[in-house]
Amino acid sequence: MNYARPDIQAMTGYTPGEQPKGTKVIKLNTNENPYPASPKVTEAITRAAQAGLQKYPDASGTAFRMRAGDVLGVDPDWILCGNGSDDILTIATRTFVGENDAVRYATPSYVLYKTLAEIQGAVQDVVRYERDWTLGYEFVAPAERLKLAYLANPNSPSGTVLQPGEVAAIADALPCPLLVDEAYVDFADSNCLDLVRTNERVMVSRTLSKSYALAGLRFGYVVAQPAIIEQMAKVKDSYNCDALAIAGATAAIDDQAWLVENVAKVRATRGRLAAALGELGFAVTDSQANFVWAVHPTLSHEELYLDLKSQGVLVRYMRYDHWGDGLRVSVGADEQIDALLALLAPLVRGR
Numbered sequence: 001m002n003y004a005r006p007d008i009q010a011m012t013g014y015t016p017g018e019q020p021k022g023t024k025v026i027k028l029n030t031n032e033n034p035y036p037a038s039p040k041v042t043e044a045i046t047r048a049a050q051a052g053l054q055k056y057p058d059a060s061g062t063a064f065r066m067r068a069g070d071v072l073g074v075d076p077d078w079i080l081c082g083n084g085s086d087d088i089l090t091i092a093t094r095t096f097v098g099e100n101d102a103v104r105y106a107t108p109s110y111v112l113y114k115t116l117a118e119i120q121g122a123v124q125d126v127v128r129y130e131r132d133w134t135l136g137y138e139f140v141a142p143a144e145r146l147k148l149a150y151l152a153n154p155n156s157p158s159g160t161v162l163q164p165g166e167v168a169a170i171a172d173a174l175p176c177p178l179l180v181d182e183a184y185v186d187f188a189d190s191n192c193l194d195l196v197r198t199n200e201r202v203m204v205s206r207t208l209s210k211s212y213a214l215a216g217l218r219f220g221y222v223v224a225q226p227a228i229i230e231q232m233a234k235v236k237d238s239y240n241c242d243a244l245a246i247a248g249a250t251a252a253i254d255d256q257a258w259l260v261e262n263v264a265k266v267r268a269t270r271g272r273l274a275a276a277l278g279e280l281g282f283a284v285t286d287s288q289a290n291f292v293w294a295v296h297p298t299l300s301h302e303e304l305y306l307d308l309k310s311q312g313v314l315v316r317y318m319r320y321d322h323w324g325d326g327l328r329v330s331v332g333a334d335e336q337i338d339a340l341l342a343l344l345a346p347l348v349r350g351r
């Protein structure tokens, strides 16, 4: 089949984390929330389904934007809804970046940025994180035709965070708009929402997939100044969020008490997981997300991953060019983490 555009044929495409069939596998590989979402979400979706789905949904997800606006302290016209925040990243790329324009992102980070650049036919300006997960001057250096920079904050796979002041300095120095991908921000101590108010070139994207335990619903959003939202709204699919997702997402963001409790549980388990991996000899990066990045000084990460997988525990084995590899372990429920640690201890000590 060689009718497809040559640059599409040349792509490998984004590979999502494994989603095994069956419920026996302990899944610690895609940063899903181990706990079920607020029961109010299911109620709202049921009500929306019972009301009937014969009509098109509200094209801009007004109900969600009103509720989220209250929660975040911004006007609803500062919010654009997406079919997951991956949709938001796609919309931003298509809004700002033309063929042969350049995009900038750091590595190791979210692998989708590369895929989006490739689909758009854009030049990729990839900046390597320093070993301590800070960013050097190259991230803000001027470059020809640079139209958009993506910054995952907290970053994946490291879980590290740049403070709002550092991100503000990056945004000011960059010659192009900056999309701060805050997929994991609810698990962190700080966020960059305030930067949007003062800097017309900053966008902050969020998702309900991780902290609201709704990866299956597909809902994300971006907060930016209305002039940007207006342009991005032209690019999105007319009905990019369905009626059930809008109803569920609105109920989810309305239940902040659920969020606070869930985030506290995940953060507590994160601390326990990081400490236990440290005791097993891993170097564990301080994480502000719902996963930890663990590197063992001597053992093969790939073999550890395969051994765990053969015993029913899936973690994410990550290997980055010119960087190295490691294991990214999602913060599961306490008993899932106990099961992982019980399997890992003999694997680590036996070698």
Ligand SMILES: *Cc1c(COP(=O)(O)O)cnc(C)c1O
Binding pocket: 083, 084, 085, 086, 087, 110, 152, 156, 181, 183, 206, 207, 208, 209, 215, 218, 219, 220
């Ligand atoms: C999970 C994730 C997203 C996207 O999540 P959606 O499920 O599409 O909302 C975006 N950025 C990063 C860094 C992520 O890890």
